Amino acid sequence: MSTGDAKFEILQGTLDLMVLRTLETMGPQHGFGLAKRIQQIAEGALDLNQGTLYPALLRLEQRGWIQSKWGTSDANRRAKYYEITRKGRRQVEKESEGWARTVAIMERFVRLVEEE
Numbered sequence: 078m079s080t081g082d083a084k085f086e087i088l089q090g091t092l093d094l095m096v097l098r099t100l101e102t103m104g105p106q107h108g109f110g111l112a113k114r115i116q117q118i119a120e121g122a123l124d125l126n127q128g129t130l131y132p133a134l135l136r137l138e139q140r141g142w143i144q145s146k147w148g149t150s151d152a153n154r155r156a157k158y159y160e161i162t163r164k165g166r167r168q169v170e171k172e173s174e175g176w177a178r179t180v181a182i183m184e185r186f187v188r189l190v191e192e193e
Contacts, residue, residue, distance in 0.1 A: 092125075092133045094172045097142060100161040101169055107148075107156035108134060134159055142168050 095115050100106060103114060112130050116123060137143045142165035150156040161169075 090172070092129065093137060093142075094169065094176065096130075096133060096137060096159075097161055097165050097169045097172070100143060100159060101166060105148075105158045105160040107150055107158050109150075109156075111159065137165070140168075141165070 095118075096111060099111055099114050099118075106114065108127075108130060111134075112125050112127075116125055119125075134143065134145075138145055138159070142162060143159045144162055145157050145159050148156060148158045
């Protein structure tokens with residue numbers, strides 16, 4: 078990406094971990110709240126929209142990593158709230174370890190290029 082203002086596309090597995098970690102740390106959230114928090118943590122660097130988030134939530138629910146129930150939002154509207162499951166917490170551990178290994182490998186490549 079050539080400009081500092083460019084937003085990154087989100088890879089599927091990356092978004093899954095972002096959603097799971099957000100639910101793990103913040104507790105149950107509705108879709109809009111999740112999107113808002115993820116974009117806040119990313120400091121606006123990610124392009125996250127409903128067409129990206131809601132299919133991910135459905136996929137995570139189908140895998141048993143999150144569960145949903147209907148409730149009322151702060152704006153007094155009906156909203157679907159998502160919550161991480163025990164299985165989802167185990168998945169967070171597994172994926173976090175995988176990402177740590179990936180980051181370590183990529184750092185080696187970046188250092189290798191910088192040293193040349």
